[in-house]
Amino acid sequence: MDRLIERFIHYLAVERGLSQNTLESYQRDLIAYTEFLRKNGISDINQTRRANIIAYLAEMQKMGRATSTISRTLASTRAFYGFLLRDGLIDGDPTSNLESPKIEKRLPQVLSVKDVEVLLESPDLRTHTGLRDKAMLELLYASGIRVSELVSLNLEDVNLNMGFLKCYGKGAKERIIPLGGVALKMLGEYLNRARHKLVRDETELSLFVNHHGQRLTRQGFWKIIxxxxxxxxxxxxxxxxxxxxxxxxxxxxxxxxxxxxxEMLGHADISTTQIYTHITKSRLKEVYAKTHPRA
Incomplete structure (x- = not known):
């Protein structure tokens, strides 16, 4: 089963062009699932039945796993069996007709404009890392790109003269995003005054680097923010x-x-973007409740 998982992950990487984070997520889900099968005496993927998958999802629920985690696990498992069936490695798909648990969509937390301003003014521009951090925060807020896309940017992906950046989102889909004046100014400051002080290898292509002069990681950025x-x-x-x-x-x-x-967020489906309209509506209700004399 381990070899089959490796084949599947290779397929997702090469044929589907999924990001490293997504590949790792699939791999974790499937390793945990196959470990469950082994504990229950199943060593051949062809031996699995619908009841085995239901039992695994039920165990996850008993362990207190979130509905979103259970749903993602089922999606990973379903994709895995679909791949095996297409390649003729199994006779049938035990996940067929299994319904995913309904997930309550949580509205994402957003900052007020005032809080954004305070956050973006926090880095110390007298230091090289402060200039880098200010450029990253301004770029994120100016473009709305994902953190994984931010740390994947290379020097060639930013055009200061034309005022845009190029990034590759999920499925290696390219998109071009315009940048505002403040973000462009801070990127220029970082490139002119700080990056060459942080980089140790002149052949380094990464736009944003850590104190070792190497590409900044998602974890590194998470600590910074x-x-x-x-x-x-x-x-x-x-x-x-x-x-x-x-x-x-x-x-x-x-x-x-x-x-x-x-388009700017890189969402394949507009329904994903629509969640933000719910946020704006809820804010309108708050404003109305606070300001209308008969609210």
């Missing part, structure tokens, strides 16, 4: 996607159309 959230005394829980959510919400609140926001 948590530090500045604490400095700025941000009260809501910050996640790596907080600026992305705030970017989308603030655009819609100021009149941007949903299709344009969808």
């Amino acid at each position: 948590k530090k500045y959230a604490k400095t700025a005394n941000i009260q809501i829980k910050i996640t790596p996607h907080t600026l992305r959510h705030s970017f989308a919400t603030h655009l819609l609140e100021n009149g941007a159309d949903l299709r344009s926001v969808q």
Whole structure:
């Protein structure tokens, strides 16, 4: 079963072009699932039945796993069996007709415009790392790109003269995103004054590097934004996607159309983008309740 998982992950990487984070997620789900099968005396993937999968999902529920985690696990398992069936490695798909548990969509936390301003003003521009951090935060809020896309950027992906960046989202899909004046200015400051001080190898292509002069990681950025959230005394829980959510919400609140926001975020389905309209509606209700004399 381990070899079959390796084949499946290779297929997802080569044929589907999925990101490293997504590949690791699939792999973790499937390794945990096959370990469950082995504990229950199943060593051949052809021996699995619908009841085995239901039993595994039930065990996850008993362990207190979130509905979203259980749903994702079923999606990973379903994709795995679909791959095996297409390659003629199994006779039937035991996940067919299995319904995914319904997930209650949680509205993402977003920062107010004031909180964004305080957060973006937190880095110390007298230091090389402060210039880097300021450029990263401004770029995230200006473009709405994912953190994984941010740390994957190379020097060639940013065009300061034309005022845009190029990034590759899920499925290696390329998109071009315009940048505002503040983000462009800070990127220029970082490139002119700081990056060459941080880089140790002149052949390094990464746009943003750590103190070792190597590509900054998602984990590295996560530590950075948590530090500045604490400095700025941000009260809501910050996640790596907080600026992305705030970017989308603030655009819609100021009149941007949903299709344009969808394009900038890189959402394949507009229904994913529509969650931000719920946020803006809930904010309107709050404003109404606070300000209308008969609310």
